[in-house]
Amino acid sequence: MKLVALIKKEFHRFFHDPRLIVTILLPGIVIFLLYTLLGNIIHTEESREMKVYLSGNSAVVEVLEQQIKESGDKVEWLPLENEEEARAAVKEGEATAILTFSENFDLFGEGARAGIVYDSGSENGSYFYGLVTSVLISVGMRFPIDVQTVNDSADMGREILTSLLPFLVVTFVFSACMSVTLESVAGEKERGTLSTILATSVKRSHIALGKIIPLSCISAIGAASSFLGVVLSLPKLMGLDAAMFTGYSFISYLLLFLLILSFVPLIVSAIATVSTLSRSVKEASAYTSVLMILVMIVSIVSLIVAQFGDWVVAVPVLNAVTAMGQILSGMLPVWQSLVSVGVNLVFTALLVWLIAKMLSSERVMFGK
Amino acid sequence: MEDLFTSEIVRAENLKKTFTLSRKQQRLEKTSLTRKVAVNGLSFSANRGEIYGLLGPNGAGKTTTLRMLSTLIKPDEGDAYIMGHSVRKEPQKVRDCVGFLTGELKLETFFTPDYLFDFFGAMHGVEKETLVKRKRELFARFGIDAFSQVKVGDLSTGMKQKVSLVISIVHDPDVVIFDEPTNGLDVLTAKVVTDFLAELKRMGKSVLLSTHIFSLVEKLCDRVGIIIDGKMVEEGPLEGVCGERSLEEKFFELYHGLKGEIV
Numbered sequence: 001m002k003l004v005a006l007i008k009k010e011f012h013r014f015f016h017d018p019r020l021i022v023t024i025l026l027p028g029i030v031i032f033l034l035y036t037l038l039g040n041i042i043h044t045e046e047s048r049e050m051k052v053y054l055s056g057n058s059a060v061v062e063v064l065e066q067q068i069k070e071s072g073d074k075v076e077w078l079p080l081e082n083e084e085e086a087r088a089a090v091k092e093g094e095a096t097a098i099l100t101f102s103e104n105f106d107l108f109g110e111g112a113r114a115g116i117v118y119d120s121g122s123e124n125g126s127y128f129y130g131l132v133t134s135v136l137i138s139v140g141m142r143f144p145i146d147v148q149t150v151n152d153s154a155d156m157g158r159e160i161l162t163s164l165l166p167f168l169v170v171t172f173v174f175s176a177c178m179s180v181t182l183e184s185v186a187g188e189k190e191r192g193t194l195s196t197i198l199a200t201s202v203k204r205s206h207i208a209l210g211k212i213i214p215l216s217c218i219s220a221i222g223a224a225s226s227f228l229g230v231v232l233s234l235p236k237l238m239g240l241d242a243a244m245f246t247g248y249s250f251i252s253y254l255l256l257f258l259l260i261l262s263f264v265p266l267i268v269s270a271i272a273t274v275s276t277l278s279r280s281v282k283e284a285s286a287y288t289s290v291l292m293i294l295v296m297i298v299s300i301v302s303l304i305v306a307q308f309g310d311w312v313v314a315v316p317v318l319n320a321v322t323a324m325g326q327i328l329s330g331m332l333p334v335w336q337s338l339v340s341v342g343v344n345l346v347f348t349a350l351l352v353w354l355i356a357k358m359l360s361s362e363r364v365m366f367g368k
Numbered sequence: 369m370e371d372l373f374t375s376e377i378v379r380a381e382n383l384k385k386t387f388t389l390s391r392k393q394q395r396l397e398k399t400s401l402t403r404k405v406a407v408n409g410l411s412f413s414a415n416r417g418e419i420y421g422l423l424g425p426n427g428a429g430k431t432t433t434l435r436m437l438s439t440l441i442k443p444d445e446g447d448a449y450i451m452g453h454s455v456r457k458e459p460q461k462v463r464d465c466v467g468f469l470t471g472e473l474k475l476e477t478f479f480t481p482d483y484l485f486d487f488f489g490a491m492h493g494v495e496k497e498t499l500v501k502r503k504r505e506l507f508a509r510f511g512i513d514a515f516s517q518v519k520v521g522d523l524s525t526g527m528k529q530k531v532s533l534v535i536s537i538v539h540d541p542d543v544v545i546f547d548e549p550t551n552g553l554d555v556l557t558a559k560v561v562t563d564f565l566a567e568l569k570r571m572g573k574s575v576l577l578s579t580h581i582f583s584l585v586e587k588l589c590d591r592v593g594i595i596i597d598g599k600m601v602e603e604g605p606l607e608g609v610c611g612e613r614s615l616e617e618k619f620f621e622l623y624h625g626l627k628g629e630i631v
Contacts, residue, residue, distance in 0.1 A: 001490060001493065002490060002491055002493065004490075005487055005490035005491065006491075009479075009487055012479075012483070013476075013478055013479070016478075017478065188476070191474050191476070191477075192474040193474050193475060193476045195440065195474075196474060196475065196488075196535075197491060198440060199438055199439075199440060199463065199468045200463060200488060200491040200492055201460055201463035201464045201491070201492060201493065202491045203460075362440070362441040362442065366440070366441060
């Protein structure tokens with residue numbers, strides 16, 4: 001009953017204050033408008049003409065052709081006779097990609113594989129690669145695709161996108177959490193209103209949960225707004241087909257959702273811990289900036305390091321970022337994702353316990 | 369003997385509290401000491417239906433004492449019992465039977481008095497029907513009905529104090545602790561507060577208040593404790609403490625005896 005009253009109070013304050021609602025929703029809208037505008041400036045809407053060497057046959061080819069036609073683009077299929085020559089053509093820009101299917105590909109049999117060779121530095125090549133992978137995921141391909149690029153430079157397309165998205169998610173989640181948590185925890189402590197609640201018979205653990213639960217929900221709305229802003233506008237910015245985001249399975253989206261859902265309360269708890277320790281919003285902001293840098297470093301590490309061992313699931317933040325990266329690459333790291341969710345929730349519970357302890361500490365609460 | 373014991377609602381035994389001084393505080397207090405004894409061996413008791421006044425200058429330890437009694441901070445030594453519950457060992461039970469109001473405890477400016485009354489009622493576990501009845505009574509008595517739907521941030525100091533007052537007694541506590549209850553109030557609001565304190569006494573509640581206003585103690589209190597530098601220098605029934613003199617004369621006699629003449 002007391003916990004419910006505490007939770008309702010936070011929601012009441014948020015949903016009755018237009019400024020807070022704008023603070024949470026505005027970043028997503030601004031990101032969408034800004035990225036879309038930039039995308040329109042950078043990428044022209046000229047139709048693409050692609051030449052693709054094809055080896056083996058699959059129903060996937062028909063789906064690809066249909067999607068390309070619907071986009072107003074053209075594709076010419078060439079039989080793959082000499083791979084060396086075809087590779088040279090891709091490298092020279094005379095062809096877009098080489099696409100290969102094993103004989104039993106459509107039967108999902110043992111050893112069924114697909115392969116693509118493309119120029120990751122070419123806009124057409126990256127577009128075609130994104131299209132192929134999204135179609136393969138949409139038809140339920142559960143085995144890896146052999147990907148080779150003829151360009152040593154970094155892929156400007158999907159690879160950047162899939163590795164960058166988890167980092168962006170972390171950034172937006174952190175920003176959303178920061179904007180509501182600092183004010184609610186450090187602000188209340190600074191204004192002395194938290195002491196008023198401490199003078200009642202409510203349990204300290206309920207006060208901590210009464211902050212973390214609603215702030216996590218509110219932050220999740222903010223993070224979702226920013227995330228949607230990115231997802232809807234980034235393909236435009238990167239010159240990719242937005243269809244690549246619709247190609248993921250329900251399980252992939254569910255895992256992504258669970259990872260973000262476990263990540264939000266973790267970040268809220270971490271910021272709330274720092275805010276409870278601080279004497280003012282200003283002090284809490286300074287400490288939270290350090291926390292943000294740490295989280296950013298961990299996220300960046302996941303961009304740089306190609307693969308981690310299984311131990312990564314035990315490291316909060318890094319576990320979620322790594323799992324999200326794998327999901328966006330077309331993999332389905334089910335157990336890693338679920339363990340990561342569990343680990344994040346355990347760390348959240350630990351932080352809630354710590355906050356409850358700090359609320360009982362007069363040194364922390366009254367600076368004595 | 370039993371009657372005497374059960375009528376003792378508040379009992380403080382040898383309370384001691386020491387604070388660590390920050391460098392800024394050391395500079396302000398012009399001392400090189402890193403610790404300050406705020407309350408030093410304080411003992412007193414208050415009975416049911418009594419108003420007990422803690423009188424002393426700023427920094428004497430009045431607020432620290434009241435905060436220990438309301439379980440916001442823990443005594444370093446000694447203990448206090450409210451309705452028989454130890455503030456050290458049973459803080460949760462103490463909070464259930466204490467209403468605490470201090471100038472340092474603030475209300476969130478975003479909410480209305482109506483919302484905050486319901487919220488703090490829920491915090492104290494007051495049942496909904498009781499809460500509605502109590503809100504009607506208290507809001508009418510303090511004239512809060514007129515601004516019950518106005519955000520606290522838009523209220524005057526007097527209005528805020530009225531709201532704080534009713535919220536501190538939302539759960540109908542047996543012991544009410546008020547730290548400087550009339551500070552910063554206009555004469556009309558101060559009168560409402562002092563009248564209410566007298567009514568709490570008539571209702572059989574125990575009231576502990578800290579103040580530096582002699583007239584308030586003389587008008588309301590049955591017992592008085594004079595605190596100087598964290599020590600109880602005189603304590604007892606008002607008549608016994610003052611004798612033939614006024615409270616003000618008695619206070620300065622004690623003060624000068626300890627600290628010397630004020631220049």
